[in-house]
Amino acid sequence: MELHNVWFVLIAFLWIGYFFLEGFDFGIGILTRLLARDRAEKRVLINTIGPVWDGNEVWLLTAGASTFAAFPEWYATLFSGFYLPLLVILVCLIIRGVAFEYRVKRPEERWQRNWETAIFWTSLIPAFLWGVAFGNIVRGVKIDSEFEYVGHVWELLNPYALLGGLVTLTLFTFHGAVFAALKTVGDIRGRARQTALRVGLLTAVLALAFLGWTQIDSGDGASLVAMVVTVAALVAALVANQAGREGWSFALSGATIVAAVTMLFLTLFPNVMPSTLNAEWSLTVTNASSSDYTLKIMTWLAVIALPLVMLYQGWTYWVFRKRIGTQHIADPVH
Structure with a gap:
């Protein structure tokens, strides 16, 4: 295999790793508004990703840097043509990181509520925009003979890309709900499983429409196999969730993301x-x-x-593998 093909596979692997890890990360941020009933439960949800959220974002930095070094023309066209949505994602990630750190720096309810609102929106917006971005990458955009994007930014908001955004938004939320059920105890654990069921069913409908559209438009035999695996893994994740097998459900929801992103890269190559x-x-x-x-x-x-890097991150997840609940939340020290 030639090296440029090797690096296409490696970059695909980095994006798969990023969406697998940051997917439930974004999902938890969204669920702080949809699942948590009070501030204690919000703290429980945030604490499930507290030790790992910044490590998850390393995969994005590595994917971007690898694209810059291995495929400079791709990087230049992508980051110039998609400048505004990528800038919005970057700003969201910056604000999100600040919100995690500053939320408990002061005891006032308004202060904490504002930062929690920031966590919600800066998780939801990137979860949607990543799907829009990759939808346009797979579908194709207006590139001229000089390899420059000559379209308008609003052209990126086409039906196919918007559907892709809804898929990543719901899929990451489902992935986060399954992770919340895996990492919590008490009442919130049961409600996380119920939320996962509702969001998962919606995800299945949207994903089937988006992946079917992709397969018809530019798919082949390999992408069809990846599509079948995606749908099967998602259905199996829902079944495992209903059976109370959170570990299997999380592994299968992760497999759904892996297979779906693999399908997109297969149709792209x-x-x-x-x-x-x-x-x-x-x-x-x-x-x-x-x-x-x-x-x-x-x-x-x-x-x-x-x-x-993978060994170190795996060790981090092993160290912080235990479940938590509201009884484990100590009063904040200011």
Whole structure:
């Protein structure tokens, strides 16, 4: 396999890891408004991701940096053409991180309520916009012969991309609800399972429509297999959730994300950003990649660094594996 193909697979792997981990992270943020009944339960939900949310975002930084180094033409066209939505996502992630840290710095109810509102919106907006962005990447955008995006930002809000945004929003919320059921005890655990069922059923309808549209438009045999796996994993996650098997349900909801994102990358390859103006102007793994020498250096760095990062993050999740409930929430110290 040529190195530019290897790096396409590695970048797909990084995005899959990011959506798997940040998916339930965003879902928990959304559920602070939909699931929690009081401030104590909001603290329980936030504490389930407290030790790991910043580590989850490392996958986004790594995916972006890898795209910049391995496929500079893809990076340049993507970040210039999608500048406004990506800027909104970046601002949300910054505010979200500040909200996690500053929420309990003062005891006033208004102060804490405002930061909790910020956590909700800065989780919901990126969860939606990532689906819109990847919907447009797969569908294709207006790229000219100079590999520059010549469309208008509002053209990114087309029906296919908006449906993709709804899919990621509901899927991440479902993933977060399953994670909440896995990580909590008491009444909130049961309500998390009920929420997962309702959101999961809605997700199944939206995902089937979006993935079916994708398959009809640009799919092949491999993407069809990935689509079947996605739907089967989602249905199995719902069944496991109803049976009270939270561990299996979380693993299967994660498998749903893995299979769905895999399908998108399968339909995309060998393109990295199709042109709707002329197929010959599309960015591909060949014309958008860096030199072989650059890719060789990056490959050696990835072989050394990536396993270490994964081991460290896995250890973090193992250390903070226990369930928590409102009885474990201590009074804040200001």
